[in-house]
Amino acid sequence: MxxxxxxxxxxxxxxxxxxxxxxxxxxxxxxxxxxxxxxxxxxxxxxxxxxxxxxxxxxxxxxxxxxxxxxxxxxxxxxxxxxxxxxxxxxxxxxxxxxxxxxxxxxxxxxxxxxxxxxxxxxxxxxxxxxxxxxxxxxxxxxxxxxxxxxxxxxxxxNGFWEYDVPAKAVAREKLGLQKDAVYVGFMGRTGFELHWAFKAFEISLSKGANIRFALCGPTADIMDGLSDQVKNNLDYLGSLTPADTRYFAAAIDLGLLPLMKTDFNESRFPIKFAEYLAANLPVLCSEVGEVNEYGKKYPWVIKAGVSEEDWIKHFESTVQLLAEGKLVPVNREVVLNDLSWxxxxxxxxxxxxxxxxx
Structure with a gap:
């Protein structure tokens, strides 16, 4: 186009x-x-x-x-x-x-x-x-x-994104049926090899009293097999969304999640969800793996989460605390557009x- x-x-x-x-x-x-x-x-x-x-x-x-x-x-x-x-x-x-x-x-x-x-x-x-x-x-x-x-x-x-008018958070949440006043972390995409890292970190944070919810779209429902009741009770699973609705998803949550194991596959690729999160002015908690890490090094709104499951869990907890305190660095849309617009x-x-x- x-x-x-x-x-x-x-x-x-x-x-x-x-x-x-x-x-x-x-x-x-x-x-x-x-x-x-x-x-x-x-x-x-x-x-x-x-x-x-x-x-x-x-x-x-x-x-x-x-x-x-x-x-x-x-x-x-x-x-x-x-x-x-x-x-x-x-x-x-x-x-x-x-x-x-x-x-x-x-x-x-x-x-x-x-x-x-x-x-x-x-x-x-x-x-x-x-x-x-x-x-x-x-x-x-x-x-x-x-x-x-x-x-x-x-x-x-x-990989990049087309610029668009980001929906208001309240509008996006109403459209997707998400709770209007909750603090949401979220993951979207079909490649979820490391999604269990995010679930584990989420459960640990909940057990320590964090008042957050987890929004999820993309993976099939069996990804939730074996999750604890505590996680399921605080999880909003939206199934597979249209490309248009993924824009509402990114606009509806407060923190995008991108856990990546250090493998040749992850080192080789540029996950499209990284750009789609940023397109909605959404801070991202991202492993320091692959090409997206080259952008994470220069973007203060991308929170670096190491390369292992242990690193991810540690950084998830500290980032959720910063999110609750309103201390995450906002996305500079002009910088992101300059780098990643189609x-x-x-x-x-x-x-x-x-x-x-x-x-």
């Missing part, structure tokens, strides 16, 4: 994850989406590395373009680029925004589908940098790995493209 607003034509070629009957085009805010059908057999192969889907995409009608930006190390991306799309583009960029192989989510390969995905992701994570003149990544770790694997030019592009990031991407075109 940002590139479109600057006068560029943007087309996205992707695969439908559902069993849609026909390929189709959609115009979403000026971006033209070309959506291909996925082949049968997704229960065996999934979508992103499905061999038939990937082969079919070679014959998609890709348009001539100046820049093709290939996203993610998947078979359904690599084959159509290699045998079709790259012939129609002046310059190719590859994007890599997670360390897929050996990440927590991929360690238990319990069936053929998981093992198939694991092998192909691993192959393309090594193959793509070795053939790349231009790459974009979201972290210093991925930049280092990409260069080690042969990439020539690598730029770090963060408008500014789009200008960065445009500059990267133009510099590549001049070489």
């Amino acid at each position: 940002g590139l479109v607003s600057m006068g560029h034509a943007v087309h996205v070629y992707c695969v439908d994850n559902s069993d849609a009957p026909v390929a189709r085009q959609e115009n979403r805010d000026g971006v033209i989406y070309h959506i291909s059908k996925s082949a049968k057999g997704k229960s065996l192969f999934g979508t992103i590395n499905h061999p038939v889907t990937s082969l079919n995409r070679i014959f998609d009608d890709f348009q001539q373009c100046d820049i093709v930006h290939v996203f993610q190390p998947f078979l359904s991306v690599y084959l159509p680029w290699k045998f079709n799309f790259r012939k129609k583009a002046r310059i190719t960029f590859f994007d890599w925004d997670d360390l897929w192989v050996d990440a927590e989510r991929d360690r238990e390969k319990k069936n053929f589908k998981a093992g198939w995905d694991y092998k192909l992701k691993g192959y393309f994570e090594r193959k793509i940098p070795s053939i790349s003149k231009h790459m974009t990544v979201c972290s210093k770790l991925l930049k280092t790995l990409a260069i080690e694997r042969g990439a020539k030019q690598v730029d770090i592009v963060p 408008e500014g990031i789009s200008k960065q991407v445009e500059r990267i493209y133009l510099e590549a075109a001049e070489v």
Whole structure:
């Protein structure tokens, strides 16, 4: 959208994850989406590395373009680029925004589908940098790995947010059914490997008399299995929210939580919830892990919470005390917008493209 607003034509070629009957085009805010059908057999192969889907995409009608930006190390991306799309583009960029192989989510390969995905992701994570003149990544770790694997030019592009008018806290709480006068800590997002850190810290604070509640959206309900009655009685679980309603969620709470274990996966990524918290002028309690820590070092409204569960629990307790006393540093919206607005990031991407075109 940002590139479109600057006068560029943007087309996205992707695969439908559902069993849609026909390929189709959609115009979403000026971006033209070309959506291909996925082949049968997704229960065996999934979508992103499905061999038939990937082969079919070679014959998609890709348009001539100046820049093709290939996203993610998947078979359904690599084959159509290699045998079709790259012939129609002046310059190719590859994007890599997670360390897929050996990440927590991929360690238990319990069936053929998981093992198939694991092998192909691993192959393309090594193959793509070795053939790349231009790459974009979201972290210093991925930049280092990409260069080690042969990439020539690598730029770090963060995740961000679109500026919007933040709803008043009272309005947001009424919309979501949250208690209007309570002090809320909150977590949103589907990647919750370390969410048990937050629950444990919350329970300890409650046992010491803290008058707080915990708002939660994103994870499935089974994330609450095994929680004590004390935690459940002070927890507002909102399930899965629409992107629009997550803005109300961030506006409704008083402190955003981002616990991160020190793993290669977390070091490699830029959790989008970090930007979404800050977009709502929300202070964040954040582990000192990965690319978000580079911003945490310079933002006083990001409270640093170490790298371990023990660190997290200690810093949670002290931060809740500061929150109750009204002593947390407010977010400087202008600084955050300058660093993390999609408008500014789009200008960065445009500059990267133009510099590549001049070489």
